[in-house]
Amino acid sequence: MSGVSDLVLKFSCRDQPGIVAAVAGLFTLQGFNIRESSQYEDVSTGRFFMRTVLESVEGPKQLAAVKAAFLSVAERYGMNWELYDRVYKPRMLVAVSQWGHCLNNLLNSWKRGTLPVELVGVFSNHQDMRSLTEWYGVPFHHLPVTAANKAEQEAQVLALLERTGSDFLVLARYMQILSNGLCQQLAGRAINIHHSFLPGFKGAKPYHQAFDRGVKLIGATAHYVTAELDEGPIIEQAVERVSHADTPQELVEIGRDTEAVVLNRAVRWHAEHRVLLNGNKTVVFNR
Template identity: 50%
Template sequence: MAPRSTKDTAILLIDCPDRKGLVAAIGEFLYRHNANILHADQHQDPERNVFLMRVEWDLAGFDIELADFPTHFGPLAERYGMRWKLERSDRPHRLALFVSKYDHCLADLLYRHQSGELACEIALVVANHPDASRWADFHGVPFHHVPVEATGKDAAEQKQLDLLAANGVDLVILARYMQVLSPRFVAAYPQRIINVHHSFLPAFSGAKPYHRAYERGVKLIGATSHYVTDELDEGPIIEQAVVRVSHRDTLDDLLEKGRDMEKAVLSRAVRWHIDHRILVYGRKTVVFD
């Protein structure tokens, strides 16, 4: 299903050393080229002396072809030491959803996409178990069962990478995919793999966090969505949520409450990424309004 978006905008994401005049310089450049700014947000990190900004403008009347934007903006970017990237709203991301046996996050994302909440294209679902095929079939999304055996993980990952390349995928979502990706896989999609972990990281990283939280008698449980890096559950955090639990809650209660949070934090992280609202710096993210 095609994404339901009528916007025709450009989005500029910038980070650079903080100094006076940055906002004025960027605003003046866009004004000079007849840009109608729709949204602008910025953040300064005084400890790192870093300036980060997102600005979105209507392309109607903008007098620079986006293909020529680097030529025009380059001198300004060089003057201020900017790292920058230009995105446009009419070129939606193509997603691959990875899943194992727990399919609640997968079903939620497929529904949100079908309802028009997520302005993207879902190219395929990849699973190491066949259980989730019913959701892909229901929503008309191609389903690929790629078993991952202990002795054949490299071959399985190569098949997955081939599928992603063949389908033009640019964002991978681990919707409760219970396999650790290799450094080679992660390197193929830097800051373009989003995972949901069923814990309020950095607490209870790794396997069975709800079981460990239940054993410790915690009073809050959480869920975390983050970018995937080579370090397990250590990637830059995008979104988190918590819910209060008590001694009356069983392990099954924790699992049920956790599933609701997992769906919410993952869908928000996906939406912010495809809307080009996230900048990563160091081990942190900035999520712009």
């Protein structure tokens, strides 16, 4: 069985003395060198967060053996932790409806090799994005949905996730509300792009809501999906200045570029294991 030489560790736990020293000491004994490390203490909750990139100086190691060795440190400090092979590219499934700007950005970044994922497929409740998806050589799955067949369609989505071995799902302007049950099954591994700077202007037509309020900034928000609509932990946001002279349709056009950039960043940071959940918030070690 082949081993691994580069690892990414991320964890959170109650802040207490000795955590960093214990982690560094354990991996030193396991023959690893620390190439990169970031840490953060949330003083409001007393939680400590850390992401570390490790390189073996003794040749490839068995990931299971390294995890077993780290378990003693993890249990001592009560960590919520994950250890990954840094070379492995997470398998990503994308959902889309009729707007393709976010999907096209993801497809292009994946094709260029700048998005560290394995894109295993795209599914949609419409046929509009089939030609774009297949032009990139990616399998396209048409899964139409109505109020009458929603449960059946979501079962097909879960089956597709399992069949493709997907590690996470990206909703690239997929204009359907996922059921509570599906949200729970995908907790922490489904990313949505909302065409507004949350927590303002939730739900449908946020650009029209922004126009009605006369805002001078519009934005986009990438967040993890939860059962509460547009309330999931936020991964990334960005804004763009607009004018009183811009129409709702012009706001939509301006916003689409922002949506694509924000979603791309969120997907990349998730794939690189830079995002740690902190209750209803996130800690993002993106630099």
